[in-house]
Amino acid sequence: KTENYLHVIRKKKGTLLFVLIDSENSAGHSASTLAKEAEKSGASAILVGGSSATDQLTMTETVSSIKKAVKIPVILFPGNVTGVVPGADAILFSSLLNSDNPYFISQAQALGAPSVLRFGLEPLPTAYIIIGEGTTVWHVGSVRTIPFDKPSLAVMYALSAQFMGMRFVYLEAGSGAKSNVKPEMVAAVRKLFKGFLIVGGGIRSPETAEEIAKAGADAIVIGTFIEKGGSFKTISDIVKAIQSVRK
Numbered sequence: 001k002t003e004n005y006l007h008v009i010r011k012k013k014g015t016l017l018f019v020l021i022d023s024e025n026s027a028g029h030s031a032s033t034l035a036k037e038a039e040k041s042g043a044s045a046i047l048v049g050g051s052s053a054t055d056q057l058t059m060t061e062t063v064s065s066i067k068k069a070v071k072i073p074v075i076l077f078p079g080n081v082t083g084v085v086p087g088a089d090a091i092l093f094s095s096l097l098n099s100d101n102p103y104f105i106s107q108a109q110a111l112g113a114p115s116v117l118r119f120g121l122e123p124l125p126t127a128y129i130i131i132g133e134g135t136t137v138w139h140v141g142s143v144r145t146i147p148f149d150k151p152s153l154a155v156m157y158a159l160s161a162q163f164m165g166m167r168f169v170y171l172e173a174g175s176g177a178k179s180n181v182k183p184e185m186v187a188a189v190r191k192l193f194k195g196f197l198i199v200g201g202g203i204r205s206p207e208t209a210e211e212i213a214k215a216g217a218d219a220i221v222i223g224t225f226i227e228k229g230g231s232f233k234t235i236s237d238i239v240k241a242i243q244s245v246r247k
């Protein structure tokens with residue numbers, strides 16, 4: 001149902017904004033307050049997780065408080081099996097395709113799958129592709145990275161994801177990354193990948209968000225900007241900027 005909802009509102013609104021809330025790191029504000037503000041500012045979904053989120057109890061409480069606070073879907077974005085908790089609408093069921101460690105490609109997925117079934121989470125089959133280096137996800141995920149200026153490598157992974165039946169690709173520069181995924185790379189992937197294209201990491205301004213939307217992203221993800229107390233006025237401006245783009 002969440003997958004269908006995303007496609008429907010993408011068609012209606014243009015590029016969507018997903019706000020990422022890290023249950024362990026929300027600048028003193030409660031996760032539910034941040035989620036409510038994000039919804040008011042025009043976010044289309046809340047992602048909960050992050051590669052350093054290891055406490056399942058906190059995750060479960062965070063998901064439940066966010067669920068009570070907002071109507072938009074709450075989607076898990078786990079960095080490990082510990083990120084699979086009950087109460088969310090869906091989960092980015094991701095394989096870190098350019099990891100050198102099979103644990104992050106298929107083993108964590110096998111370990112987490114029974115819980116996804118048991119908790120009734122809708123799995124959104126996602127190829128998680130890391131660009132650049134020096135970020136937490138790059139380190140934790142044993143990533144064989146793709147340089148920012150090599151769009152053709154990202155395209156190869158996205159195509160292989162498509163051929164394996166994955167319906168989502170997430171191009172990730174990493175939380176708090178100094179530079180974001182370049183529009184040229186997004187455009188190159190967009191040209192061949194037919195599924196839902198998510199782009200995140202280091203996006204903080206309406207201008208950058210708009211460039212990425214113009215390049216063909218279906219959704220952009222913002223986390224650190226909000227965690228660090230960035231204004232929701234800017235978030236509304238970002239939503240306006242990306243939703244003016246229709247592709």
Ligand code: 1GP
Pocket residue numbers: 020050172173174175176177199200201202203221222223224225
């Ligand atoms: C990280 O792509 C997300 O997994 C969001 O990145 O925290 O840099 O906004 P930021």
